[in-house]
Amino acid sequence: MGAICASPAFIFQKRGMLKGVKAATCYPSIQNQIKGNRFRDERVVVSEKCVTSQGPGTSLEFALKLVEKIVGQKVAD
Numbered sequence: 801m802g803a804i805c806a807s808p809a810f811i812f813q814k815r816g817m818l819k820g821v822k823a824a825t826c827y828p829s830i831q832n833q834i835k836g837n838r839f840r841d842e843r844v845v846v847s848e849k850c851v852t853s854q855g856p857g858t859s860l861e862f863a864l865k866l867v868e869k870i871v872g873q874k875v876a877d
Contacts, residue, residue: 802851804862809833812852823847827855 803812808826812818813833824838825831825845832839843858844851844865851869853862868876 801849802853802862802866804853804859805855806830808852812850818850821847821850824850824852825854826852 801812801817803826805827808818808824809830810833812824813835818824818834818838821838823840823845824834824847825840825842826834828841831841838847842854844853844861846865846869851862851865853859853865864876
């Protein structure tokens, strides 16, 4: 699963979708919404089967990480 900007905090966190996920990121100004010391101040975070990203400025990195996870590094490159 993947989410970017406020979605990791306001959708994934609030719906319990981050259970079992060790690390996540979101838009920096709402980082306190990511509970349990999971927030990482990184542009894109991969933890288990979850990919999260900080916002519009990281969307290309986020998209390429999703491509890598779905079809492989060669295609992402």
